[in-house]
Amino acid sequence: MFTVKTKTLCVMGIILLAALAAVSLFVGKYPLSIKELLSGNELQRRVFWTLRASRTYVGAIGGFALGTAGFVYQTVFRNPLAAPDVIGVSSGASAGAAAGILFLSEAGAVTVSSFAGALLAVVVVLGLSALDRSGKSNTIVLAGIAVHALAQTILMCLKLTADPERQLASIEYWIMGSLNGINSYSIGGNILLCLLCLGILFPLHRQIILLSGEEGESRMLGVNVGSLRLFVLLTATLAVSSVVSLTGLISFIGLLAPHGARLLTKDNRQGTMLLSGLLGGSLLIGADILARSVAASELPVSIFTSLLGAPFLILLIYRSAKKL
Secondary structure, three states: OOOHHHHHHHHHHHHHHHHHHHHHOOOOOOOOOHHHHHHOOHHHHHHHHHHHHHHHHHHHHHHHHHHHHHHHHHHHHOOOOOOOOOOOHHHHHHHHHHHHHHHOOOOOHHHHHHHHHHHHHHHHHHHHHHOOOOOOOHHHHHHHHHHHHHHHHHHHHHHHHOOOOOHHHHHHHHHHOOOOOOOOOOOHHHHHHHHHHHHHHHHHHHHHHHHOOOHHHHHHOOOOHHHHHHHHHHHHHHHHHHHHHHHOOOOOHHHHHHHHHHHHHOOOOHHHHHHHHHHHHHHHHHHHHHHHHOOOOOOOHHHHHHHHHHHHHHHHHHHHHHHO
């Protein structure tokens, strides 16, 4: 299950994630020092536990979930371009979150509506891809592009009806993607849901790999392909939506992390799935550190993930074209 090489890479991934998390705890406009924290400075301790620790925690767990979900999507759909933002899940979550901001006032409305939008996007993508009986993996990407375009249209319509001074600003801020504003009072339910989904996906790794093969062979092995595929995709989608409802739209981590893990391990085993999560967490925390430190005001995290992800996506498309 875990080769010596994969174990070594996972340990290195854990060390990298822990090192970035330690740096993240002390990066920000308000300076923190270990000396002041140990001396019992109340303000420093409050900033540390309420803001920095929760932000770092969400960055690590959220990035881990996005990287793992990307691995699941790419494996199940047998397509290297499949990722939460490429196949329409993230744009569906964005439209759902905008609807929650506009029409719902209950606590947790954005989380629920964001998940509903992401879930609907997955269902529509699966339905569209099922129309093509050729079994080509590119169909899922084309369906994702269509769903993404539809979700963006809905999002624009919602923004046109939003109050420019209040609701529109909230929608735009959410779409840009940021860990700013996260605190210990707002993350509990989302993080528990995310951890629950991860706890379901990792034991199902063998079944996820079976889904990447031919359907006939999987059925011969006793796998209920349709039900299992739907359950796995819904679980991965729930993990993604529980993250993006907190952070807003974070681009490309679900695409970059699994490819980086496979490039290092040269396989698609459970260790690669774990490494995908570790690289996803490292990418999100690293981007968040840059977002807080490279300019006088905090920048959206997606700027830095897109700077890595967009060229990588172009490279993947170029390599795929060369194989044709």
